[in-house]
Amino acid sequence: MKLLQKVNRNYLWYTAVVFLIVSFGLCITLTKIVRNEVDEKLFLQFQMVREQININPGLSGIDHLVTVEKLTLLRSPSFNFKDTFLVEKPEQELEKYRYLTAIDTLNGNSYRFETWASLIPTSEFLWALLLTVGFAMLLLVLGMLVLNQRIAKRVWKPFRQYLDQLNGFSFEKPKKISLSPSDIDEFMELRQVLESFTTKAQSDFNSLKEFTVNASHEMQTPLAIIQARLDDLTQIGTMDPEQARHMQAMQQALSRLSRLNQTLILLTRIENNQFSGLKPIELSTFITGQVEEIQELVQIKNLKISVDLTEKVVIVQPDLLDIAIGNLIGNCIRHAAPGTKISIALDSRSLTFRNEGPPVLSDPNMFFNPFVKGDTASGSLGLGLSLVKKICDHFRWTIGYQYESGFHTLKIIFLAQDYDRIPE
């Protein structure tokens, strides 16, 4: 729900409650006042008639609004006001009336006086009043809504702008966020907080990135020392099987650590956009070359490889392309079931790698995240596909994975503007 909607809703509720209370209160007080007024009038009429009888005991010539009846028995005086319904002559409808019955003793005789007055004008008056109040309220509310809407649009404008700018903000871009000033104190405060916050976040992010790269680089030399010394140790001819076993484990772990470190450096460097040297590359030739490189591996695993390539030129960094394609083909070979076929297809829009194999257990959506492996038992680093993904992102290509009826498919969609790039 929008802020304005929320405020308006509360406001409407409040108005409705106020309207009800006011109307109710008005009804009660006005009815009371009017009734008192009517009662006074009835009493006055009664008193006038009483005076008349007092002076002239005959019952003739009495105001037709009051009926007087002489009682045979002597009774104590009393007044009794009540509401009643009477049938109105022309419409034959029941109408509300105020009715006064009084008994009084005059000159030693008891009389019953009855007089009444219609309450119709009162209820009509009440209705008119309620309508007026209601109309005024409605006008007020509508006015408020329109005004609120207009003011909100103007007042919240800086807020919208800030949101848009924050949306476009990226830690990775060196550009600082710049928010336009506003004449509202709260927004100025927000602006200040946002600006200092993003600047801080950006610098933290950058120093973290720098730290990662530096740490990885610093690790390379100690790793080189360990590797050199281990290589020397391996040359000792008199190693017994147990020592050899330890040595092998160390060599394997070291190799893993070295490659892990190098891949992390590479990932960070791609993230930092530290590659230059864009070149137009004809992909089909490039892929054919790579496929020839691994032809023997394909044969060793008793696989077949089928390529269906059309000419396609992309403008990329060759080193990165090499790593991406190498990893994609390597991935196919690694996961293909022995004796099956790998297919690579290239057209002007997309590049597809497909191999047959059992489904993977882990979540395919996680494949492109670092350290996620389809098969946890394998000695794979789990960085191959995240590296590929990072490179595709860098080239602004889209990569997706699909598993369908026994086939793993990795498909790259090229940048739309490169679809029809013609080989020169």
Place this chain on the structure above:
Amino acid sequence: MKILVVEDERPLLESLVEFISKTGHICEQADNFKMALLKIDLYQYDLIILDVGLPDGNGLNLIPILKSTRPDTGILIISARTSLDDKVNGLEFGADDYLTKPFHLAELNARIRAIYRRRNATGRSFLEIGDIHLYQDEYQAYVQDQPLSLTRKEFDLLIFFINNQNRVLTKESIAEHLWGDHMDLSDSFDFVYTYIKNIRKKIQEQGGKDYIKTIYGLGYKFSVE
């Protein structure tokens, strides 16, 4: 060959010097930029192994000096930074090759040989060992004068073995030599095994001796003795 190693990390420098000396080269060392400059000025080296990050200067700055005063000296850069990083710099400056730390000593040896071969290419590059002889540029190998039909990678591997004879080569160093740094090598050891099996078979089919020994738990060793 006379080789100068420029590296500021003592433990690595010692290993490198020891290893290079053992492989039959004359090896000298420098652990800072100034010392390196001094040595280059005084002596003629066939090859300089150069660390980029030196405490008193960037190793890359030695390259232009070498290029102008000692154009015959080969340059192999070793750096903690990834090959894709300074490669452009180093190779554009005129270095012959580039090796990213950490590396296997066998790989270093292979690179040294390759640079030497490229720089001293007089006619066909010929290698002879036991009853095997090879022409590296043509990827031709013979056993007892019978041609061996080796694939490119098998040929590479054989050269790697010959350049590092009498050394135990781990499966890791072989895999990295064949497929580089950025390949996921999770099942490459099976491939290494298959390659070696194929090379042995091909050599033996031509009546050659099996020079490749399996060293239990460690790797393989090429030896003619």
